[in-house]
Amino acid sequence: MSDDASDRDERKPLTRLAQAGRKPEWTGMPGQPGAIVSPPVWRASTILYDDVAHLRKAAASSTHERLFYGRKGTPTAWSLADALTEMEPGAEGTMLFPSGVAAVACALMAVLKPGDTLLMVDSAYDPTRAFCKQILDSYGIETIFYVPTAVPLAVPLDGRRVRALFLESPGSLTFEVQDVPALTAWARANGIVTLMDNSWATPLYFPALPHGVDISILACTKYIVGHSDVMMGSVTANADWFATIRQTAYLFGQMVSPDDAWLAARGLRTLGVRLAQHQAGALAVAHWLKDQPEVARVLHPALPDCPGHAYWARDFSGSTGLFTFVLKGGDEAARAALIDGLAHFGIGYSWGGFESLALPIDPARYRSATSWKAEGPAIRLHIGLEDPADLIADLAAGLARFRAARDGG
Numbered sequence: 001m002s003d004d005a006s007d008r009d010e011r012k013p014l015t016r017l018a019q020a021g022r023k024p025e026w027t028g029m030p031g032q033p034g035a036i037v038s039p040p041v042w043r044a045s046t047i048l049y050d051d052v053a054h055l056r057k058a059a060a061s062s063t064h065e066r067l068f069y070g071r072k073g074t075p076t077a078w079s080l081a082d083a084l085t086e087m088e089p090g091a092e093g094t095m096l097f098p099s100g101v102a103a104v105a106c107a108l109m110a111v112l113k114p115g116d117t118l119l120m121v122d123s124a125y126d127p128t129r130a131f132c133k134q135i136l137d138s139y140g141i142e143t144i145f146y147v148p149t150a151v152p153l154a155v156p157l158d159g160r161r162v163r164a165l166f167l168e169s170p171g172s173l174t175f176e177v178q179d180v181p182a183l184t185a186w187a188r189a190n191g192i193v194t195l196m197d198n199s200w201a202t203p204l205y206f207p208a209l210p211h212g213v214d215i216s217i218l219a220c221t222k223y224i225v226g227h228s229d230v231m232m233g234s235v236t237a238n239a240d241w242f243a244t245i246r247q248t249a250y251l252f253g254q255m256v257s258p259d260d261a262w263l264a265a266r267g268l269r270t271l272g273v274r275l276a277q278h279q280a281g282a283l284a285v286a287h288w289l290k291d292q293p294e295v296a297r298v299l300h301p302a303l304p305d306c307p308g309h310a311y312w313a314r315d316f317s318g319s320t321g322l323f324t325f326v327l328k329g330g331d332e333a334a335r336a337a338l339i340d341g342l343a344h345f346g347i348g349y350s351w352g353g354f355e356s357l358a359l360p361i362d363p364a365r366y367r368s369a370t371s372w373k374a375e376g377p378a379i380r381l382h383i384g385l386e387d388p389a390d391l392i393a394d395l396a397a398g399l400a401r402f403r404a405a406r407d408g409g
Helices: 005-009 013-019 052-060 075-086 100-111 126-139 180-189 242-251 258-269 271-290 309-315 332-340 388-407
Strands: 093-097 116-121 142-146 161-168 193-197 215-218 233-237 295-299 322-327 357-361 378-382
Touching: 013 075, 013 258, 013 271, 075 093, 075 233, 075 258, 093 100, 093 242, 100 126, 100 161, 100 193, 100 215, 100 233, 100 242, 116 126, 126 142, 161 180, 180 193, 180 309, 233 242, 258 271, 271 295, 271 322, 271 388, 322 332, 332 357, 332 378, 332 388
Parallel strands: 116 142, 116 161, 161 193, 193 215
Antiparallel strands: 093 233, 215 233, 295 322, 322 378, 357 378
16 A cells, blocks of 8 residues: 555545555554554553653653553544544544534534634534533523525624534435535635534545535444444544644543444444445435325435435435435324334434434424424434335335324224
């Protein structure tokens, strides 16, 4: 593998997935030939020094990506962070967090100060909204929720110290795709930093920084880990913001365990093949659902009638396994009849694992700048790695139960 920077920059995304984060000093031993394929699990709290002079010297110099103290990490976490950085061309570095919510919270705290105003997309993940309302508000930081499809933003800026613009594209639950290049250009022209929750597409299908985003956030719990067995988040930033993100994370004591980092790095290596399967299965199910008489609409960014589909077609290189469909009429009991009898879908929060999930959702509860009106109850699906034919047959039986409950049959 070449160490030449120009050769590395020309690598395609799938090649980066296989090669990133495997520095020789993390996969081999000094003075010994050969190297292992994957960096091992380095567990550490205390780091021992030869003498006081070496301890003083270590504390007086950079402690980044060098054994210093367990909270600063070990090669296991550095390898994963390095790989995620390489997936975002133009990124300076990545910090890891114990959950996606922790990543969102720390990124916002790194950027915002009392008296600032944050512009938050109205379709944001509910815990992100809750953090704004319950934590930022208590620090004297104002949050204004804006319409996801608003370009340019119709937000009154006069008299406000607008510091940051937060995007989530596609939006949580309802999957509106935002015009990220236009929004980031508008923000840059107004001296506003941009943050984006990029968990749905991952940098594989949407590298956020090349589209103008300053700080890209992932709930690695989802597709990066891919096996529903680790909680983790990440924040990848450009050169303007990475040092601030890193220092804020250290001051808040944010870190991940080396065992979790190793599992996430293992999941990252198969991200390409997994996302391709998630995409194919989800599209098969989504197209089938569109033709069912019990379904009012399907909210999937790759379908032409999804809000912002043109932006998805222009900016994204693929779609993933998460989308929503709206039922035609019915009530909570009818929706439960559909979900409760499913054989191949689990009922649970999160997504991104190999297993399919079905979740009842009520987007109207999580809107303030916009309103959500639908023809009936909504269900969010995550299409896992099962055969789509089995999932479609399962949903067909579920729609029959829904129809019987709705129509009193």
